[in-house]
Amino acid sequence: MLDVQFGQATDFGKVRTNNEDAMGSFIPSSRQMSRSHGYLFAVADGVGGLDLGEVASATAISVLTEGFANAQAGTMLVSLLPRLIQHANAAVHDCTLAPQYRGKRMATTLVACALRHDQAIVSHVGDSRCYLVRNGQAKQITQDHTWVNEQRKLGLISTSEIAASDSRHVLIRSLGPEMFISPDTTALTLQAGDVLVLSTDGVHDEMSERAIAGIVSQKKSLDEIARELVARAVEIDGSDNATAQVIHVRSVEQVGMYRGRPYRLPS
DSSP states (O other): OEEEEEEEEOOOTTOOOSSOOOEEOOSSSHHHHHHTEEEEEEEEEOOSSSOOHHHHHHHHHHHHHHHHSSOOTTHHHHHHHHHHHHHHHHHHHHHSSEEEEEOOOEEEEOOOEEEETEEEEEEEEOOEEEEEEEEEEEEEEOOBBBHHHHHHHSSSSOOOHHOOTTTOOOOOOOOOSSSSSOOOOEEEEEEEEEEEEEHHHHHHSSHHHHHHHHHSSSSHHHHHHHHHHHHHHHHTTOOOOOEEEEEEEEOOOEEEETTTTEOOOOO
């Protein structure tokens, strides 16, 4: 069956006096729940420059993880995750209407990864990322919802120019400002030994895919690896909060699908 271990770490950085990042997870308590619900991991980054980034990110993570835990057994993850992100968006948006936050503006990014059987579903809004590290090579799974990334897609700016752009953190999609949001969702087939990394921009802005893969491929505990990813990013720059979750897939359960329901394949 699917067997997953994880580690996580976060740091204020060298400049910020508060941490606007948030992270959360749902770990099944039994084999039955592993098959009926699966695992969930998520990282959010409250948008700096607005009033209550830490409230936005914490609210999004809370709504997402609670909704996942209470979802009907066997719900298709590829439809569940975007729906829960929409609920999280509505909750952040509604926060601005609460009496204690009236007149305040808030927003957050969110990247979530749900795992069940031999599948991972990744859904995100903003520029927090998911990487897949397989056979010592890292691959970025998500695409940033930023102004400069849209310019790159149109061929108006090169990948190398993005890092130097003053507009590299300008988001075109985030949770909170609008009543409805459209997350991007990707499905992956997992292999034993795969590692998934969820990170905020305070980590991946400072590190190449090669550097991330090198740290993740070490024979250390996952908490140590997560702490090293965050510490290395803070050492390089440290002007932002930095957060990482590292998820190691130890084994998978291969399944087929019949009329939308999974069945175990013969080994």
